[in-house]
Amino acid sequence: MKWLLNYLHKELWSPYIAGALLGVVGVLAVLLSNSLLGASGAFENIAGLIGKAVAPRVFDNMYFNFIMPPGITWGVILLVGVFFGGMLGAFSSGTFRWRLISDEKWSKVFGPQVWKRWLLAFLGAIVLEYGAGIAGGCTSGLAISGGMLLAPAAYLFIAGMFASGIVTALIVYRKGY
Amino acid sequence: MANYAIAGILGVFFGFSLNKAGLTKYSKIVGVFRFTDLAVLKFMMTALVVSMIGLYGLRGLGWIVFPTVPSTYIVGNVIGGLIFGIGMALTGY
Numbered sequence: 490m491k492w493l494l495n496y497l498h499k500e501l502w503s504p505y506i507a508g509a510l511l512g513v514v515g516v517l518a519v520l521l522s523n524s525l526l527g528a529s530g531a532f533e534n535i536a537g538l539i540g541k542a543v544a545p546r547v548f549d550n551m552y553f554n555f556i557m558p559p560g561i562t563w564g565v566i567l568l569v570g571v572f573f574g575g576m577l578g579a580f581s582s583g584t585f586r587w588r589l590i591s592d593e594k595w596s597k598v599f600g601p602q603v604w605k606r607w608l609l610a611f612l613g614a615i616v617l618e619y620g621a622g623i624a625g626g627c628t629s630g631l632a633i634s635g636g637m638l639l640a641p642a643a644y645l646f647i648a649g650m651f652a653s654g655i656v657t658a659l660i661v662y663r664k665g666y
Numbered sequence: 667m668a669n670y671a672i673a674g675i676l677g678v679f680f681g682f683s684l685n686k687a688g689l690t691k692y693s694k695i696v697g698v699f700r701f702t703d704l705a706v707l708k709f710m711m712t713a714l715v716v717s718m719i720g721l722y723g724l725r726g727l728g729w730i731v732f733p734t735v736p737s738t739y740i741v742g743n744v745i746g747g748l749i750f751g752i753g754m755a756l757t758g759y
Contacts, residue, residue, distance in 0.1 A: 577685075647710075651699070
């Protein structure tokens with residue numbers, strides 16, 4: 490019991506144990522509410538909701554009407570839970586801080602400018618979400634949730650993600666790779 | 667309503683496991699693309715294997731019916747994956 494409590498307070502778990510926990514969560518999602526875990530779809534649901542209110546003509550298309558209908562979906566609630574779960578994890582290990590640059594490694598490689606980190610994160614996130622929209626899911630929604638149902642799409646996506654991710658990292662880091 | 671409560675609770679565990687695996691850190695995500703830290707891969711593959719065993723086992727028992735499987739459209743999946751990887755390596759999320 491003591492050991493378990495100590496482990497809960499540890500900052501980093503073995504990725505195998507954390508991964509197994511996510512695996513169980515994935516099974517429970519299907520068992521309890523017949524849904525798949527996902528993150529990127531929820532952003533599209535919310536984007537659709539906002540878009541329909543602000544510019545209904547622009548958002549009146551196939552994608553937002555049928556493929557990703559706007560609304561507070563299961564995935565949106567899940568994402569809220571993810572936010573608090575991540576916070577809980579940080580609190581449990583005492584690493585919760587307000588930071589403008591979340592990682593020391595970032596400032597070591599790219600310099601201490603805050604705007605640079607935020608700009609790159611923002612632009613990268615647009616690219617990321619766009620890619621997820623085309624592929625039909627993100628790392629969790631397609632790669633893990635699709636992969637556990639043995640959907641070929643998931644493995645194609647994983648291959649593509651690593652191929653371009655490695656090349657991008659090579660370009661971004663150049664000599665420091 | 668119960669469905670939403672389940673979503674919220676599962677979400678907390680989802681976020682908790684991501685945080686504990688360190689996947690909320692920029693260096694971990696980029697590390698996998700630089701081959702300096704394979705935590706992302708270990709995490710993903712363990713989750714896949716565990717849930718695969720669970721889901722196929724439960725289906726074998728007749729407890730669950732699989733939800734809609736993400737559709738495969740080869741070109742879209744690969745191109746989407748390629749674009750996604752660029753974004754992932756840039757943001758580190």
